[in-house]
Amino acid sequence: MAAIDPLVRELSQIVGPDAVLYRREDLIAYECDGYTVRKQPPRAVVFPSCTAEVSAVVKHLHERHIPFIPRGAGTGLSGGAIPLGGEVIISLVRMKRLLHVDYENRLAVVEPGFVNLKLTNAVAAKGYYYAPDPSSQYACTIGGNVAENAGGAHCLKYGVTTNHVLGLEVVLADGEIVEIGGVPDTPGYDLLGLLTGSEGTLGIVTKITVRILKNPEGKKTVLAYFDSVEEASRAVSDIVAAGIVPAALEMMDKTAIEGVEAGNYPVGHPKGLEALLLIEVDGISAGIDDQIARIVEVCQNRNVSEVKVAASEEERARWWANRKTAFPAMGAISPDYLVQDGVIPRSRLPEVLEKISRISARSGLRIANVFHAGDGNLHPLILFDARIPGETERAVQVGSEVLKACADAGGSITGEHGVGIEKKEEMRYIFTDEEIAAQIGIRDVFNPQNLLNPDKLFPKPGRCAEMRTAPGEAR
Amino acid sequence: MAAMAITKAITVGKIRPAAEPLHVLGNHGAYEVFPETEEEIAAVLQAAHAHSLSVIPMGGGTKRGWGGTLEKADILLCLSSCRGIVEYSPGDMTVTVKAGTTIREIAEQLAVHGQMLPLDPFWPDAATIGGVVAANDSGPKRLRYGSARDHVIGLRVVYPDGRVIRTGGKVVKNVAGYDMSKLFIGSMGTLGVMSEITLKLRPVPPCQSLLLLAFPNADFPAIRSFVLAVLDSTMEPVSLELLSPALHQAMNGRDGYALAIALEDGEKAVRYQEEWLIAHAPPGTEIRSWRQEEAAHWWSRFYRMFPSGVSPADRQAAEMALKIGSRNLDVLELVKTCHDLGERHGLAVEGHGGLGHGISRVYVKGDPARFAAYLQEVRTAAEERGGYAVVQHASLAVRRQLDVWGRPPAGFSLMQGVKRAIDPRQVCSPNRFVGGI
Ligand SMILES: Cc1cc2nc3c(=O)[nH]c(=O)nc-3n(C[C@H](O)[C@H](O)[C@H](O)COP(=O)(O)OP(=O)(O)OC[C@H]3O[C@@H](n4cnc5c(N)ncnc54)[C@H](O)[C@@H]3O)c2cc1C
Numbered sequence: 001m002a003a004i005d006p007l008v009r010e011l012s013q014i015v016g017p018d019a020v021l022y023r024r025e026d027l028i029a030y031e032c033d034g035y036t037v038r039k040q041p042p043r044a045v046v047f048p049s050c051t052a053e054v055s056a057v058v059k060h061l062h063e064r065h066i067p068f069i070p071r072g073a074g075t076g077l078s079g080g081a082i083p084l085g086g087e088v089i090i091s092l093v094r095m096k097r098l099l100h101v102d103y104e105n106r107l108a109v110v111e112p113g114f115v116n117l118k119l120t121n122a123v124a125a126k127g128y129y130y131a132p133d134p135s136s137q138y139a140c141t142i143g144g145n146v147a148e149n150a151g152g153a154h155c156l157k158y159g160v161t162t163n164h165v166l167g168l169e170v171v172l173a174d175g176e177i178v179e180i181g182g183v184p185d186t187p188g189y190d191l192l193g194l195l196t197g198s199e200g201t202l203g204i205v206t207k208i209t210v211r212i213l214k215n216p217e218g219k220k221t222v223l224a225y226f227d228s229v230e231e232a233s234r235a236v237s238d239i240v241a242a243g244i245v246p247a248a249l250e251m252m253d254k255t256a257i258e259g260v261e262a263g264n265y266p267v268g269h270p271k272g273l274e275a276l277l278l279i280e281v282d283g284i285s286a287g288i289d290d291q292i293a294r295i296v297e298v299c300q301n302r303n304v305s306e307v308k309v310a311a312s313e314e315e316r317a318r319w320w321a322n323r324k325t326a327f328p329a330m331g332a333i334s335p336d337y338l339v340q341d342g343v344i345p346r347s348r349l350p351e352v353l354e355k356i357s358r359i360s361a362r363s364g365l366r367i368a369n370v371f372h373a374g375d376g377n378l379h380p381l382i383l384f385d386a387r388i389p390g391e392t393e394r395a396v397q398v399g400s401e402v403l404k405a406c407a408d409a410g411g412s413i414t415g416e417h418g419v420g421i422e423k424k425e426e427m428r429y430i431f432t433d434e435e436i437a438a439q440i441g442i443r444d445v446f447n448p449q450n451l452l453n454p455d456k457l458f459p460k461p462g463r464c465a466e467m468r469t470a471p472g473e474a475r
Numbered sequence: 476m477a478a479m480a481i482t483k484a485i486t487v488g489k490i491r492p493a494a495e496p497l498h499v500l501g502n503h504g505a506y507e508v509f510p511e512t513e514e515e516i517a518a519v520l521q522a523a524h525a526h527s528l529s530v531i532p533m534g535g536g537t538k539r540g541w542g543g544t545l546e547k548a549d550i551l552l553c554l555s556s557c558r559g560i561v562e563y564s565p566g567d568m569t570v571t572v573k574a575g576t577t578i579r580e581i582a583e584q585l586a587v588h589g590q591m592l593p594l595d596p597f598w599p600d601a602a603t604i605g606g607v608v609a610a611n612d613s614g615p616k617r618l619r620y621g622s623a624r625d626h627v628i629g630l631r632v633v634y635p636d637g638r639v640i641r642t643g644g645k646v647v648k649n650v651a652g653y654d655m656s657k658l659f660i661g662s663m664g665t666l667g668v669m670s671e672i673t674l675k676l677r678p679v680p681p682c683q684s685l686l687l688l689a690f691p692n693a694d695f696p697a698i699r700s701f702v703l704a705v706l707d708s709t710m711e712p713v714s715l716e717l718l719s720p721a722l723h724q725a726m727n728g729r730d731g732y733a734l735a736i737a738l739e740d741g742e743k744a745v746r747y748q749e750e751w752l753i754a755h756a757p758p759g760t761e762i763r764s765w766r767q768e769e770a771a772h773w774w775s776r777f778y779r780m781f782p783s784g785v786s787p788a789d790r791q792a793a794e795m796a797l798k799i800g801s802r803n804l805d806v807l808e809l810v811k812t813c814h815d816l817g818e819r820h821g822l823a824v825e826g827h828g829g830l831g832h833g834i835s836r837v838y839v840k841g842d843p844a845r846f847a848a849y850l851q852e853v854r855t856a857a858e859e860r861g862g863y864a865v866v867q868h869a870s871l872a873v874r875r876q877l878d879v880w881g882r883p884p885a886g887f888s889l890m891q892g893v894k895r896a897i898d899p900r901q902v903c904s905p906n907r908f909v910g911g912i
Contacts, residue, residue: 102802103707104703104706104803104804105802105803105804106706106803106831127707127709148650149650149654151648155648159621159625160648162624162654162657163621163625172889178885178886178889179885180884180885180886182861183800183801183802183833183861183862183863184622184800184832184833184834185611185613185622185661185798185800185834186800186863186884187863187865187880187881187884187908187909188883188884188886188887188890188908188909188910188912189657189658189661189662189666189890189893190624190657190658190660190661191886191889191890192657193624193654193656193657193658193660194653194654194655194657194658196654197650197653197654198653198654202653214706214707214708214709215709216709216711217709237566240566240568241565241566243589243678243679243681244678245677245678283711283740283744284709284710284711284740284741284743284744284747284748285747286741286743286744286746286747287740287741287742287743287744290741290743291741343644343646343647343648343649344646345564345566345567345569345645345646346566346567347564347566347567372648375646375647375648376567376646376647376648377648410645410646411644411645411646412644412646412648412649412650412651413651414649414650414651415646415648415649415650416648416650417650418650419650419651419652423651427651427652430644430651431641431651431652432641434638434640435640435641435642436652438634438638438640438655438897439652439653439655441896441897442653442655442658442893442896443653444896445889445892445893445895445896446889446892457652457653458652
C-alpha cells in the first residue's frame with residue numbers, strides 16, 4: 001500500500017478527517033464532470049463547510065504551489081472541473097445553506113453549494129422564483145451557475161445568471177476573502193460581472209446574493225409541429241420580428257424528437273415530424289391571449305402542421321419535462337453523446353442548421369438539435385459510440401466543426417456551457433491571439449501563478465503570446 | 476512635444492489647441508483631437524502611449540463634471556465625429572454603433588423597425604452611447620429593463636497602447652472567455668477608448684402610460700406599504716420612481732412627494748395595470764396620468780431637468796449632482812434624508828430614486844461652500860445602509876474640495892491590478908476614478 005500523501009493529513013487538520021477524500025476508489029467520481037471525454041483523478045478532494053475553511057485550504061495550497069479546482073455538482077459540460085494533473089478539488093457541496101431571503105428587496109443569499117431549483121422551491125410559497133433555469137437545475141449548484149454564467153430556457157426574456165447576481169463573497173487565489181457588489185453600480189470596475197462566467201479561474205465563490213422575481217400573473221405555452229426545419233426556423237424569426245418577447249422559444253429537430261420520445265418523459269409527439277417549437281409567453285394575463293393569437297398566426301404562415309396551446313398546468317409541465325430532459329434522453333437512442341453549445345444570430349438559423357446536417361452526413365455521426373432557438377443558442381448533440389475505436393475522437397472533431405460553422409456565421413463557440421478544457425482551442429475561432437492575451441492579462445491579476453483551476457479556458461500559449469500587431473487588425 | 480507626437484498620428488485638420496484654455500468642469504485637454512475612425516483613435520493612443528501623454532476621451536460632454544481632478548490632460552479625445560450605425564440586424568434585435576452616436580440618434584434609427592435601446596439615460600440628445608456606457612448611466616426605467624451591463628454584448632476597445640481588442644461578440648448569449656465587456660462599462664474612460672458598442676434591443680411596447688401618484692401629506696408608512704404591495708403584486712411597472720417635493724414641483728407644479736410609475740406593454744395589459752394601481756393607491760393620493768406621446772414627453776422633460784456638462788456655464792459653478800446606490804427600499808428613506816438635509820443646509824435639493832432598482836440621484840443648488848458638509852451627511856446616511864454616494868457632477872473647483880468617490884471599495888487592489896494590466900502608463904483619464912485610478 002502506498003504511503004498516504006502528507007498533504008491529506010495537513011488538509012484534514014483544516015477541514016477535519018471526514019472532509020477529505022484521497023483513496024483511489026473515492027477519487028474516481030471526481031475524474032470528470034458532465035464532459036466525459038477526458039478523465040483524470042485529482043490529488044485529493046476537500047469539502048470545506050464554511051468560507052473560513054475555504055480560505056484556509058486555499059492559503060495552504062497557495063503557499064505550497066499546489067494547484068486547485070473549485071467544484072459544485074460536477075454537471076458542467078465543458079470539463080471545467082476536470083483535473084489536468086495534480087490538482088486538489090475543493091468541493092463546495094457542503095456549503096449548501098440558504099442564508100437569507102429578503103422579499104421586500106427581492107433578493108436571496110445562498111451558499112455556493114445550494115442547488116438551483118431549491119431556491120425557486122424555497123420562495124415559491126410566496127409567489128417568487130429564481131429566473132435562471134438550466135435544464136440541470138435539479139442538480140447544479142448556484143456557485144457553479146455563477147462560474148459558468150449559466151442560462152436556461154427562460155433566459156430569453158429574463159436574462160442569464162449574470163443578470164441576476166447582485167453580490168458575491170469570493171476567496172481569491174491566495175486565500176484572501178473579498179465581498180463585492182451588494183448594491184447596484186458600486187463604484188469601481190464591475191468585478192461582479194467579470195467574475196461571473198470566469199469558470200473558477202479568478203476566485204472561489206463562497207456566498208452569492210441573487211435577485212428573486214415575482215411569478216408572472218399569467219403564462220401560456222404553445223407547441224407547434226412543423227414538416228420542415230426551415231419553416232420552423234423562419235417562424236422563430238417571425239415571432240421575434242412581430243415584437244413579441246417570449247419567455248422561452250425552444251426548438252427540437254427530428255432526431256431530438258426521436259430521443260425525447262424514447263426517453264423517460266415522452267409526450268406522444270406525432271411520428272415523422274421534422275421540427276417542433278415550444279413557445280412560452282408570460283406576463284400580465286390581459287395581454288397574453290393576443291400574443292398567443294399572433295404566435296399561432298405566425299406559425300400558420302409558416303405552414304405549421306399542428307399548433308396547440310397547453311390546456312392545463314399539468315400538460316404544460318409534461319411538455320417542459322420532455323424538453324428539459326432532452327440531453328439524458330439521448331441515452332435511449334445512442335450509447336454516448338456529446339453536447340455542443342454554439343450561438344448564432346437567430347436570423348441565420350436555417351443556413352447554419354443546414355450546414356450542421358451536412359457535417360453530420362459527412363462524418364457519419366447523427367446529430368440531434370435541441371436548443372434555445374429564441375436566442376440562437378444551439379445544442380447539437382453528437383451521437384456516438386465510445387466502444388468503437390476512433391469514434392470518440394470523431395465526435396470531438398465534429399463538435400469542433402459545428403462550432404466553426406457557428407463562428408463563421410458571426411456567432412460564438414459557447415452560449416452557456418463555458419470553454420473549460422473542451423473548447424480551449426476553439427477560442428481561436430472567435431478571438432485573435434492578442435485578444436486572448438488580453439484576457440490572460442486579466443487572469444494574471446487575480447490568479448498570477450495560475451494555481452486556481454489552471455490551464456482552462458485559454459488555448460496553449462506560444463501561439464497566443466503577446467504580439468504587437470498594427471492597430472485595427474483585429475477586425 | 477505633445478503637439479509633434481499627435482500631428483504624426485492624425486491629420487492636422489483634426490487637431491486644434493483647446494478653443495478655451497480652461498473649462499469650469501475641468502477634464503479638458505491642451506489639444507482637442509477629433510478622430511473620425513477607429514484607426515485614428517488607435518493612432519492617437521499609440522502616440523500618447525509612446526510619449527506618455529494623458530488622454531481624456533469625451534463623447535457629448537454631458538458627464539464632464541463627473542470625477543477627475545485634472546484641469547486638463549494633454550489630449551481631449553472628442554469622439555463626436557465617430558458616429559453612426561455600423562450594423563443593425565432587426566431580425567436579431569442587435570445593433571452595433573460607433574461610440575460617438577447620440578442616444579437620440581440611435582433611438583430614431585431603431586424606431587423605424589419598431590425597436591428600442593432599453594436604456595433611458597439622461598440628456599439623450601447630447602449624451603453618446605460611448606459616454607453612457609463608460610459612465611454606466613441609467614434612468615428610472617432600469618427597474619424593468621436593466622442597465623448597460625444587461626444590454627451591452629460586445630465592444631471594440633482601443634487599448635491605451637493603441638491595440639484594438641474585441642470583447643464579447645455580436646450574439647445575445649455568449650460565455651466564451653471572460654466577460655471582458657463588464658470591465659469597460661462604468662470604467663469612466665480609464666481603461667481605453669470604446670470605439671464600437673454592440674447592444675441587445677427590445678421591441679417598442681405598443682402602449683405606454685405614466686401614472687403620477689402624489690402624496691401631499693407625505694405619509695411615508697402609507698407610501699411604503701403601497702410600494703411593497705406593488706412590488707409584491709404581479710404588476711410589471713417599468714419605473715417606480717420616487718420624486719422629492721422640489722422635483723415634483725419643478726416637473727408638475729405640485730407639492731409633496733410623488734411616485735412616477737411607467738407602464739409599457741400591450742394596450743390591455745397597460746389599462747389593467749392602471750386600474751390596479753389606482754385601486755390600490757392609499758387614500759388621499761392625487762393621481763394624474765399621461766398616455767403615449769404625452770407620457771413620452773413627460774419623460775423627455777425629466778431627462779433634461781438636471782445639471783450636466785452641457786447645461787449653461789453660468790450655472791455650473793453652483794450645482795452639484797450625487798448618485799446614490801442602496802438596497803431597493805432604502806431609496807425611500809434616502810431620498811427623504813437628502814431632501815431634509817437640503818433644508819437644513821440651506822440648499823435647494825431635487826431628488827429621485829428607484830424603489831425596486833436602488834439608484835437615487837440628487838441635484839443640489841446653492842452656495843458651493845456648503846456642498847462638502849451636505850455630501851458628507853448624505854454619504855454617511857447611505858453607508859449606514861450598506862450603500863454609497865458619489866458626486867456625479869460638480870465644477871472642478873468643487874470636486875477638488877470634495878471626496879468625489881468616497882472610500883475605495885472592496886476589491887480595490889484588484890481594480891488597481893486591472894488598471895495596471897491594461898493601462899500601465901496611465902494614459903487614459905488619469906485620476907478620474909475611484910481611489911485615484
Ligand atoms: C443534463 C444537463 C443539462 C444542462 N443544461 C444546462 C442549461 O440548460 N443551461 C446551462 O447553462 N447549463 C446547463 N448544463 C451545464 C451545467 O449544469 C451548468 O454549467 C452548471 O452551472 C454547472 O454547475 P455545477 O454546480 O454542476 O458546477 P461544476 O460542474 O461543478 O463546475 C463548473 C465550473 O464551475 C467552477 N465552479 C464550481 N463551483 C464554483 C464556485 N463555488 N466558485 C468558483 N468556481 C466554481 C468549476 O471549477 C468548473 O469550472 C447542463 C448540464 C447537464 C448535465
